[in-house]
Amino acid sequence: MRRTTFAEVMEGTVRLDGADRPMRLELSADLPGVLRPWGDIEGALSGRVVVPGWADGPASGRLRVAPVAARRIRYTLEFTALDGRRLRLDGWKSATPRHPVRSMTFLPATVTDADGAVVGEARLRFRLRRDLARFLSGFRFPADPARDPMRPRWRGQPGRLEVWYTTLSDPATGTGVWLHHELVAPPDDGPAREHGWAAVFPPGERPVFGRYEGPLARLQGAAGEIAWDLRESGGGDPLYTFPRWAWERELLPAAQIVPKPTASYDGTVRFGDRVLNLEAAPGGTARIYGHGNARRWAWLHADLGDGDVCEIVTAVSTRPGLRHLPPLTFLRLRTGGREIAATLGLRATIGLPSWTVRGRVGGGRRIHVEVTQRRAETVSVDYADPGGAPAVCHNSERADVRIVLTRGGRVERHWRLEGTAHAEVGVR
Numbered sequence: 001m002r003r004t005t006f007a008e009v010m011e012g013t014v015r016l017d018g019a020d021r022p023m024r025l026e027l028s029a030d031l032p033g034v035l036r037p038w039g040d041i042e043g044a045l046s047g048r049v050v051v052p053g054w055a056d057g058p059a060s061g062r063l064r065v066a067p068v069a070a071r072r073i074r075y076t077l078e079f080t081a082l083d084g085r086r087l088r089l090d091g092w093k094s095a096t097p098r099h100p101v102r103s104m105t106f107l108p109a110t111v112t113d114a115d116g117a118v119v120g121e122a123r124l125r126f127r128l129r130r131d132l133a134r135f136l137s138g139f140r141f142p143a144d145p146a147r148d149p150m151r152p153r154w155r156g157q158p159g160r161l162e163v164w165y166t167t168l169s170d171p172a173t174g175t176g177v178w179l180h181h182e183l184v185a186p187p188d189d190g191p192a193r194e195h196g197w198a199a200v201f202p203p204g205e206r207p208v209f210g211r212y213e214g215p216l217a218r219l220q221g222a223a224g225e226i227a228w229d230l231r232e233s234g235g236g237d238p239l240y241t242f243p244r245w246a247w248e249r250e251l252l253p254a255a256q257i258v259p260k261p262t263a264s265y266d267g268t269v270r271f272g273d274r275v276l277n278l279e280a281a282p283g284g285t286a287r288i289y290g291h292g293n294a295r296r297w298a299w300l301h302a303d304l305g306d307g308d309v310c311e312i313v314t315a316v317s318t319r320p321g322l323r324h325l326p327p328l329t330f331l332r333l334r335t336g337g338r339e340i341a342a343t344l345g346l347r348a349t350i351g352l353p354s355w356t357v358r359g360r361v362g363g364g365r366r367i368h369v370e371v372t373q374r375r376a377e378t379v380s381v382d383y384a385d386p387g388g389a390p391a392v393c394h395n396s397e398r399a400d401v402r403i404v405l406t407r408g409g410r411v412e413r414h415w416r417l418e419g420t421a422h423a424e425v426g427v428r
Contacts, residue, residue, distance in 0.1 A: 003043075004031045005237075010107055012124035014051060023122055024050040025077075028234050029063045040066035046234035046264050046280075049079045049089070056082065058280040059089075060233050060264050067095040067104070075107065080279070086114050091122065149238050149247070149259035152183075153289045159187035159386045161254070161292050164218055166232075167301060167397050167422040168265045168283025174419050175276055176201035176397025177269055177283075179228065181216050187387050198223040199379050200271040201397045203419060207379040208271045218285075219267075230267035230278065232285070235260030239339075241311045241330050247289075253317055254290020258301070261309045261334070283422075284309070292385035293426060295323050297393075298350045300371055301422040302401050304415045308335040310403055312357055312369065314348035318389075329357055331367070333405070335413060340365070340405075352394055352425050353378075365407045371423045372400040383426070391428055399423035 007028045014023040031043035045063040050056050059079035067073060074092040081087055091109025105128060111120040154162045162183040169176050181196035197211045198221070210224020217223075219230045239258040240247060246255040261284045269276040282303045294315035302310040314329035316322070329346040332339060345360035346367075357369040373396040383391040401421040405413040 004033065004041075005029060008126065010124040010126050012107075012122060014111065014120045014122040016051075016054065016120045021051050021054060023124060025059075025124060026050070027059075027063075027075075027077075028236075030234060031063070031065065038068045040064070040069040044233035045075065045077060047077075049077065054082060055079060055087070058264065058282075060266060060280050061089075071095045073104070075109065078279075086279075087119060088112050089122070091124075149257050149287060150285075153250075153287075154183055154185060154192070156185075158185055158189065159291055160185045161288070161290060161386055163288035164216060164285070165288075166218060166230075166265075166283060166285045168263075168278070168281045169303075169397065169420045169422075170276060170278055170281050172279070173276065174203040174398070176420075176422065177228070177276070177281075178395060178397050178422075179218060179221075181218060184384070184386055196221075196223065197381065198226045198228065199381075199395065199397070200226060200269060200276070201377055201379075202274075203398065204376070206376065207396075209379050209381070225272050227270045228267070230265050230269075232260065233264050233266070235263035235284070236307060236309075236334075237261075239309065239311055239332050239334060241286075241313050241332050250289070252290070253319060254288060254292070254294070256286060256288045256299075256313050256330075258284055258286045258311055260285040261301075261311065262303060262307055282420075286311075292318065292387065292389070293383055293391045294318065295428055296327065296350055297424075297426040298327075298348065298355050298371070299424045299426075300369070300399075300401065302403065302415070302417055303420070304335070304403075304417070307337070308333075308415075310334075310369070310401075310415075314346075314350065314357060316350075329359075331357060331361065331369075333361070333367070333403075335405075340367075342367070350425060355425060361405075363407070365405060365412065367406075368402075368404045370402045371421065373423050373425065374398065374400075389428075391426055393424050393426040395424040397422045 010025045013020040027047035042064040046060045049059045059077040061077035064074040072092040077089040091107050105126040107124040109122040165180040178199045185192040195213045200208045210226045212223040239261040242255040246252045247257045265281045295318045297315035300312040311332045314327040327348040329348045331342045342361040348357045354372045361367045377398045378396040398419045399421040401417045403415040
C-alpha cells in the first residue's frame with residue numbers, strides 16, 4: 001500500500017488555570033495511502049508537545065484528513081504532563097471555502113485529563129511564511145509498493161533466510177524488548193519453516209526468553225511465557241544500512257535495512273506474572289534477507305533522541321575467499337536531518353562484552369563507537385542457517401554505547417547511552 005508521510009509544526013497558546021502559556025506541537029504523520037483533498041484518510045500521528053514548565057515530551061495519536069468529505073482535519077494526541085498526568089489533546093481544522101487559508105492553518109484544541117475533565121483550551125497556528133517551504137519539502141509519497149521495505153521478499157527460492165525484528169526500550173522502567181521472526185527455506189525443495197522468539201530485558205535481571213513456531217507474529221503474539229500486544233507509530237524514513245542496491249537487487253550474500261528506525265510503541269508485554277505497560281516507547285523495526293547468517297557479526301541500533309539514530313552492521317562472510325578477511329562494516333548515522341554513511345575506512349573489533357567500530361566517515365570526520373553488552377543482561381540464542389549450519393548470537397536490548405564524532409581532531413558530536421542501546425554479537 002502506498003503511503004504519505006510529512007512533518008508539521010504548530011505554535012500558539014494554551015489557557016491553563018486562567019493564564020495563557022506558549023504551546024508548540026512538533027508532529028509527524030504517517031498515512032496509509034495517497035493524500036488527496038477530496039479523500040478521507042486516517043493514520044498515525046507522533047511527535048512532541050512542548051509547554052514550558054508544564055509539558056515537554058513525546059506524544060502519539062491519530063490524524064484524520066478529510067478536508068472536502070468531512071470539512072475537517074482532526075488531530076488527537078495523548079501525552080504526559082511534567083506532573084505525571086496522562087492528557088489528551090483533541091482538535092480539528094475546519095475547512096471552509098470562504099477562508100481556505102485561515103481555516104487550514106488554524107487549530108483550536110481541547111486538552112482533557114484521564115477522567116475527561118477539561119484542563120486547557122489551545123489555539124495553534126501553522127505559520128505559512130516561516131514553515132511552508134520546509135513543510136512541503138518534507139512530504140514523502142513512497143511510490144512503488146513492490147519496493148516497500150516491509151514487504152516479504154522470499155519468492156520460493158531455496159536456501160534463503162528472511163528476518164523481521166523489532167526492538168524497543170521502555171522509557172518508564174528501562175526494560176528492553178526483542179521480537180524476532182524468521183522464515184528459513186532449506187537449500188533443497190523442502191518446505192520453508194517459520195518460527196521466532198521474544199526476549200524481555202528487565203534492568204539488572206536475567207532476560208526472559210521464549211520461542212514460538214508458526215507465521216509472523218510481529219506486533220501481536222506469544223512465545224513461551226511472553227505475550228505482547230503492541231501498536232506502532234511513526235518510524236521516520238527507512239535507513240538503508242547496506243547500500244540501497246544491495247537490498248533491492250539482492251547482489252550480496254545478505255543485506256539489512258531498517259524500515260522504521262525511530263518508531264514509537266504503545267501496548268503491553270506480559271512476561272511471567274508481570275505486565276509491562278508501554279507508552280511512546282522508542283524503538284525500531286529492521287529486516288534481513290539473504291542466504292544465511294554471517295561467520296561472525298555485530299549489530300547496533302542506537303536511538304540518539306530528536307530523530308537521530310545510529311545503525312551498524314559489521315560481519316565476516318562465510319563465503320570462501322571472504323571468511324578470512326577482516327569484518328566488513330556498514331555504518332549509518334542520521335543526525336540533524338542529515339545522513340552519514342560509511343563502509344570503507346572503518347575498522348571493527350568484534351568481541352564480548354565490548355566491541356568497537358572506528359575510522360573515517362567522510363568530510364574530514366572520524367567516528368569512534370564503543371558498545372558494551374552487560375553479561376547479566378545478555379541472552380544467548382542458537383540459530384540455524386538454511387543448510388542447517390549452527391550459529392549463536394548474544395543479544396542485549398540494554399546495552400551501553402559511546403559515540404564520538406570528530407572533525408579535525410575536535411569533537412563535533414558526542415552521544416552516550418546507558419542501558420537503552422540495542423546490540424548483538426554472533427559467532428560460529
